[in-house]
Amino acid sequence: MSPLLWGGLFGLLSGTAIALAALFGVWWERKVSGRMQMRFGPQQAGPAGLLQTLADTIKLVLKEDVTPAAADARIFRMAPLLVFAPVALSLLVVPLVTGWAPLDSGVGVLLFLAVPSVSVLGVLLGGWSSANTYGTLGGLRGAAQMVSYEIPRTLSVLALVVVAGTMRPSALMGAWRLWWLPLFAVAFVVYLISSIAELNRGPFDLPEADSELVAGYFVDYTGIRWAIFMMAEYGGMLACSLFGAAMFLGGTNGLPGLLGALVLLVKAVAIVTVIIWVKWSFPRFRQDQLMRLAWKVLTPIALVQLLVAGAVAVVWLR
Amino acid sequence: MSATLLWWGLAVLTVAGAAVVLLTREMMRMILGLGAFLLGIAGLYAWLGFGLLAVAELFVYVGGVLVLFLLAITAMGRDADARAIVRRFDLGAALISIGLAVVLVVALRGLLPAAVPVSGVTVESTADYLLGVWLPQFEIAGVVLLAGLAAALAIVQGGDDE
Structure with a gap:
């Protein structure tokens, strides 16, 4: 198949996967947070309230697409897509089946870590273009946060790369051994915390802090464009959970075909549940606390983990 | 055919x-033009088979340098941006x-190799190229960038102190 056709097909599949992830993710978050607060969550629309998010989506699509008069209209309309597209791209390199990923590149791991940096542009532009102080502040906060947390996140995954000796995602998943669990437990925690911060989710949701900035960088977005931001958030949550499950938790555990994919999906949903649990349990960080955590806690810890991984690779494995 | 397209x-x-960067009068559109240019370069690296360079371009230039530019312009505020129009x-x-x-x-046409994807490029071979065959060029590019940085600082400071 020609590269253009293949790219178009994957774009379509990836977009659909993210839309489904958002549909399921929002419903799951409402259910989990409901249970945490001694409520049932959605239960009226469809069995167990499964159709509630679908009903919400129809409402969002039908809503008026408002562009503020003072906004830079073109950039304002483009920003949600700049946040969404990198999420779709990051799914490309996740090994979904044993020995296979849609784009099983020799630099796939690095690509997965690099693409969220493009989302930063969308966050900044979305906030700036709306000509709103809350939006601009949210965009600035988001950019500072996402750039800072990229470093411990990358370092935590780098520890795996050092031991496995490859940046090909399927090969890295294949190289996984049970003893990696205790060895990389710290790296996994660093990866998880950094990923939550990169996703701008609670307790690191300062860029959209509802009590301070109303909704931050997407304060002026309505209808489908607001939904695109939401889809990017839930798609990102799926991508980082799938990647985390594949790299740190053994992924498919070598099981073939759909069975392996199912094992991977169960692990990813478990990680998604932890992310939701964290959001609904902890109060929001302050900006200085957030930055201190990235630079003075997580980055040094990730560096120590990298040293340990390097020592294991040099002394034990080679 | 589709590869050529x-x-x-x-x-x-x-x-x-690149043309947008040169021709536009608004800072934010300049940044967007620069973003398109950098993404295009990353795409061309990937097309040629140098995946590591493509990802590095994305990571360092789009995710790092461009975001810093954007951060500075956003921090200036929209009114400042409206005034910051280039000549x-x-x-x-x-x-x-x-x-x-x-x-x-015209001069270099005969010297440059045809743009065709290179097969079998790995992370190791790219490292060998950069730290082996192309090391002098790599280092010279670094020196030029450093000189550019020093020149930019000199321009910003406005020359000799009186």
């Missing part, structure tokens, strides 16, 4: 991005640039 698409994106487009400078580009293309 992809090449042309990326080439047009790169040149168009008017200079037709003479444009003609000289186009003339120089034509001379370079």
Whole structure:
């Protein structure tokens, strides 16, 4: 198949996967947070309230697409897509089946870590273009946060790369051994915390802090464009959970075909549940606390983990 | 056929991005043009088979340098951005640039290899290229960038202190 056709097909599949992830993710978050607060969550629309998010989506699509008069209209309309597209791209390199990923590149791991940096542009532009102080502040906060947390996140995954000796995602998943669990437990925690911060989710949701900035960088977005931001958030949550499950938790555990994919999906949903649990349990960080955590806690810890991984690779494995 | 189309698409994106940087009068659109240019370059690296360079371009230039530019412009606020318009487009400078580009293309055409994807490029071989065969060029590029940085600092400080 020609590269253009293949790219178009994957774009379509990836977009659909993210839309489904958002549909399921929002419903799951409402259910989990409901249970945490001694409520049932959605239960009226469809069995167990499964159709509630679908009903919400129809409402969002039908809503008026408002562009503020003072906004830079073109950039304002483009920003949600700049946040969404990198999420779709990051799914490309996740090994979904044993020995296979849609784009099983020799630099796939690095690509997965690099693409969220493009989302930063969308966050900044979305906030700036709306000509709103809350939006601009949210965009600035988001950019500072996402750039800072990229470093411990990358370092935590780098520890795996050092031991496995490859940046090909399927090969890295294949190289996984049970003893990696205790060895990389710290790296996994660093990866998880950094990923939550990169996703701008609670307790690191300062860029959209509802009590301070109303909704931050997407304060002026309505209808489908607001939904695109939401889809990017839930798609990102799926991508980082799938990647985390594949790299740190053994992924498919070598099981073939759909069975392996199912094992991977169960692990990813478990990680998604932890992310939701964290959001609904902890109060929001302050900006200085957030930055201190990235630079003075997580980055040094990730560096120590990298040293340990390097020592294991040099002394034990080679 | 579609690979050629992809090449042309990326080439047009790169040149168009560069043109926007030169021609537009608004800072934010300049940054967007620069973003398109950098993404185009990353795409061309990937097309040629140098995946590591493509990802590094994305990571360092789009995710790092461009975001820093954007952060600075956003922090200035929209009113400041409206005032921060570059001087008017200079037709003479444009003609000289186009003339120089034509001379370079004509002169170097025979020396440059054809743009075809290179097969079998790995992370290891890219590292070997950068730290082996191409090390002098790599280091010279670093020195040029450093000189550019020093020059920019000198310009910002406004020359000799009185």
